[in-house]
Amino acid sequence: MTDVNPGAVIRGAVDLSSLRNAPPANAQPQAGAPSLVVDVTDQTFAQVLELSRSVPVVVDLWAEWCGPCKQLGPILERVVTELAGRVVLAKVDVDANPQVAQAFRAQSIPLVVGLVAGQPVQMFTGAVPEQQVREVVDQFLQLAAQHGVTGTVPAGDAAADEGSEPPLPPLHQAAYDAIDAGDLAAAAAAFEQAIAESPRDDQARAGLAQVRLLQRVQDADLQAARAAAAATPHDVGAQLAVADLDIAGGHVDDAFGRLLDLFAELPADERGPVRERLLELFLLVGDSDPRVLRARGRLTSLLF
Structure with a gap:
């Protein structure tokens, strides 16, 4: 079993906590x-x-x-x-x-x-x-x-307020409560509803991507997944499974490299699932992360 804790999806964040050496919220x-x-x-x-x-x-x-x-x-x-x-x-x-x-x-x-x-x-x-x-x-x-970013920082106070965090939108709160309870299906449903109501809700989109990743890896066996991927290097499902586990474990470059190598070798009509998974993982890690920038640049070169 992989050591993945649904509670690691931190309140209000859009990235898995293992992906960046971020300070506490x-x-x-x-x-x-x-x-x-x-x-x-x-x-x-x-x-x-x-x-x-x-x-x-x-x-x-x-x-x-x-x-x-x-x-x-x-x-x-x-x-x-x-x-x-x-x-x-x-x-x-x-x-x-x-x-x-x-x-x-x-x-x-x-x-x-x-x-x-x-x-x-x-x-x-x-x-x-x-x-x-x-x-x-x-x-x-x-x-x-x-884009709805209109908050302010009180002059004279620290940029990150020492007081309590502002309340989350109801559907976000429902999703995080479900994650804390281990109910990933309910968390995904709450994020999906939030996106349906507000398609530009980037926090909900990233939260949904996190939950889907956790759903995919929570019962996975890393050793078995790696063996299957090694035995069938062009099996899309097997390679996606290992990439998910690498991301969940913080091995970002390994995950991106695996999927980009696979994308380069596949016929054009079989590349869709790999591209979709890459875009989802880019969202998880963050568009400004240097690893994402490098991987996105390579993906663009492979597409064109």
Whole structure:
């Protein structure tokens, strides 16, 4: 039996907890950091992704040696501070945090990218005038509002509130209650209903993908699955089973590599199930994760 615990699907998250070395949900920004301007590292980036599901986040990728970065930084901090909690500024030193830099494909800096519900939004590159910064940030906030991300961070408080979490939508709460009770079928039904009512509910879509993964692996035998996959390398079902178990165990690159190799070898008319499973697993791990970016790029090259 695989060691998979349905309770590992954390409240409000969109990724399996084993996929990222994320801090706890109530982890605080670095001591002494302003509440609206936080320094982000490779280790704490997952926390910022989660924050962006309720509050728009502007990411400033910079370096100590970069003169234009030092010109732009104070402008961004001033604009964000004046918005009084409607947006958070996450500052990333690209030299010290190469994983985040790679996730955003930061080929030149300063690079400013927005995050809305965990998804990146290109804003601008280079040191631009303050008026242009204000205009772009305003457009970014309008985009966030269109996607329902309109939360705020109380000025003067930590970006992640020490108090109780806001209540979940009823169907989300029902799903998490069902997961805690071990009733994965009921959890899946609740997430499916949430998606039917709101097709743009990314948290419900990711939650449903988590539950389906747990359903597929909860009674699986890893040793037997690997033996079957080794014996039948072109058997789609056998390879999908091992990829699921790898994902559940946190072996993300192994899972992606297995499915992409299989996709490359299959005839075009047999590739559909593999592509669908890859897209589902991309959703689980997170579109900004470097492993997903690499795998998605390879999948695109295989398609075209």
